[in-house]
Structure formats: C-alpha cells, structure tokens
Amino acid sequence: MMNTIGKIFLLLMLTLSMVQAEPGAADTPAAGSEPSMLKFAGFGSLGVSHSSQPLGDYILDGTIPKGAGRSANWAMGNDTRLGAQVTASITPQVTAVLQIISEYQADNTYVPGVEWANVKYAYTQDAYIRVGRIALPTFLNSENRKVGYSYPWIHPPVDIYRQLAIANSDGIDAMYRFSVGEVDNSIKVVYGRNTLNRPTTTSSSQNMWGVFDTIEYGPAILHAGYQEREASSTSQLTGVTGPWVKNSDLSIGVSYDPGAWFAKYQWIQRKSTTKIGAMYLSAGVRIDDFTPYLTYSQNSPGSFLPGAVAPTAATIQTAMRSQSTVSAGVRWDLMRNVDLKVQYDRVRLGDNTNGYLANLPAGTILYGTTFHVISAVVDFVF
C-alpha cells in the first residue's frame, strides 16, 4: 500500500531511531521540550454520525465510499482516524518528517497511508525548502483538517472542505517568513502532483502549483491562497482516462481568536469547467472547559465557464450541486489532551439538486429538502 517514497522514509526513520533513540526521546506535543534528535507524536479521533435522510449518504468528501444515511444508520467513517508522526532532526538545518494516517478511504478500509514524507532544509529560521510529500495549505485549515483536537468543530465545515479532498503534494515547496513589528507574514510556494483514490475513479493532478500567504497579528490570522493544477479522472472499471482540465482554487480565510471567544470566516472560488463559490462563518465562546459554537456554511451551484466541453445531463447535475448547512455544537475539553464534541447539522439541499448526498438510488429527487445530522467525536493528541 505504501509507495516507494514512504518505504525509503520508514527505513531512514527506523535506522535513525536505532542509532539515536534514547529513553525520554519521545515527547508529547503538549508536554513540550527543546528539539531533540527524534520526536514522536500522534493524534486521533473516534467519531460517529447519524443522518435523518435514509435515501443518501452524508459523507465528508468524495473519497469516502459510504456513510450515515442510506448505507448505515450510524457510521464512523467521517470522523475516525489515527495519525502518527516522527520528526528527525538530522543536522540543525536538515529535518525529516514522516506522518502516517489511518482513516476510512475509498477502498472501504482503514489501511494506513503516508500522509507526508519530506526532508526540510532550513537556510535560516525564517526560510526553508522541503522535498517529498508535503501538506497543501490550500485553505485556512487545510493543513490541520485531520487533527480534530486542533479546532473547535467536529470537522472543518463540509461545504467548503469537501470541495478539495487533495491534502498533499509530491514535489517541493519553499517558505519565507518575515516580521514587521508584531505582524508576521509567511509566504509559501508549492509545486508537485497528487494521485487520489475515489470509490470508482482515480483523480490525478499534475503541474500543481500554488502561492499562499499567511499574516498573523496577535489573535488575528489572515490566509490567502491560489492553487492551480491540471486534473483528470480515470475510471477504475474501464481504465479510461478523461481529459486534463485546468482547476484553480482561490481562497481567503480569516480567524480571530483572543481566547474567550473566536470567529472565523472563509470564502473560496473554484474553477474547472464550472465556477463555484463556497463560504462559512463560524463563531463560538469559551466557558471554562466548554466551547459552544455556531456555523453557517454554503456552496453555490456552478456556472459553466466559456470554452468548456458541451455539458451533458450528468455534468449539469454535478454542476448544479449546492447545499447550505447550519451547525450548532459544543467542544468539551474533558481531560488533558482529550476533547469530546457533539454537533448538530441542519443541511438544506439546493433547489434543483440532491446536493452532495452520495449513493442515491437512481431517479431520487430530494431537491430543496432538509435533513439533519448528529455527530459525536472524541479527539486526542499524544
């Protein structure tokens, strides 16, 4: 299951751990310590959800084959995963990182896969390049969207984050950071490619590049990004590969989190053969160990761009997909490094679409209808 790059890294890490590992070298992210030769850390989530719509599955993104709704009354696939990460500081400038994640995936298994495997060379504390499999910072929370403990929600708002399931890039990136007074600015450029398995197709992306800027000032974060790639889809049944289509993702995200409360807003625009927009607005307050929050998110139906191949009934149906979600939930930090979250979603499908419901029986029409999802998750870091 692991590709070559993963095997090489695993070997490298194992060798390093035999030479360098010493008792106490393992550090939890929470415990904190000075950088040591090898650092181990992990995260995980155990989640379950239920949907009131029995005709279709409510899934997090297009890589997940089955979910709550039609396939199951309660399903764990959306929010259950386990991640482990080892970081090796080889010299003061050179760091290698390997992250393995086990999560529900297209082939209906939880077989672990290499999420990242890269080597970083830091020219200074404020500039580096990395080569290997690298996290994509497409949207504000793209890099940490699989680490449930790091955000207040059950998962980042589906209406935005399901738009781009690609999480990493095999290639190269570079980061440069500078500060003006107490304002920190970091610019990142990425180039690479990606292969993503979906239940019936394999999506390939090539010549993928992006420019991302993050500005931080006290409790405020502004993230802006533009990412472009050529994408095509190969049917697993027939082996036929579709045309390469240019895709772009433009996004702006802001977060303000002074501690006692938080507010986040994000807007994205995707272009392929169609143009679609999506956004969310979320806010919450922290009362002792409880963080109740409210979120509104939506994505709009796509409009065909000039020059696109003549639409077919199927592509029109895909382009028309739209839905909006009102979510209310609470995060409870119930013990050190462990949280428990419960979230209610009220999902309304667009007027002429079944939205992003999956595995619908042919001919199902649920246009404009509303359904309800309830989810619970326990997140932890170690």
Next chain:
Amino acid sequence: MKRLALCLLLSIFTASALADVVVIVSARSAVLHLTAAQATRIFLGKSMAFPDGAHAMPVDQAEGAAIRDEFYSKVVGKDHAQMTAYWAKVIFTGGDSYPPKLLEGNASVRRAVAGNLSAIGYIDRSMLDGSVRVVLDP
C-alpha cells in the same frame, strides 16, 4: 467552623499566590521591558528574538503547574487546552517551531534564566531575587 475558616484562609492564600506570576530575564540582560504581545510571540514560537534583536529562548514550567496555567491565561490569553490545540496545529502541520523547554519549579527557572542572557521565563513573585529582572508584570 475552625476548619471552614482555615479552608477559606487557604483558598484566599492560594488565589493570591496564583495571581502572582511575573515574567523574568537575567539581571545582566539588556532587555528592560516587554509587552504581553512581545512575550506571547516568544512563547508561541513566532519570534525567536527580543525586540532588540537578541536571541530569545523561552523556558516553560511543568505541565499542570498552577503558575504555568496562570502565565498562559494572563499573558497569552489561552488556557491549557487551547495551548495544546495550538501546538498540535503547529506540530502536525509540519511546523518549524516547538514548545519551549521545560523546567520544574520556580527555583530551576530562576537559576536557568539568571545564567543565560537569552533565556526568558516566568516565576512566582515571591521567588524573585537580584539575579533576575522583571520585564513584564501582567
């Protein structure tokens, strides 16, 4: 009744002890004063330098120590869970900073800070002596 009075007295004592965190550097350091925002950037790994450009190395107290929670809630504005979430985000996004070095107890922190011009820490006011300088009194 006597026990209740003792409990009350203890809780008042504890409450005042909790509220007494001060941020320190070596008495020989050129740094005279820091704002909460400047100290926050150093402890969150966003800056590795004092405002004058000199290298800064933050020193944390042990997990679960009351003084640590007090420092983070008063100066950084985050409780323990929020700090854990912050570092989880940094570490699991391939971030290039790590949580500060840990030392056990006010005396160890004072000793380490006194002996290192780069070090910055926080201790209880009652533990201050001539070897360190208060740069932030939140």
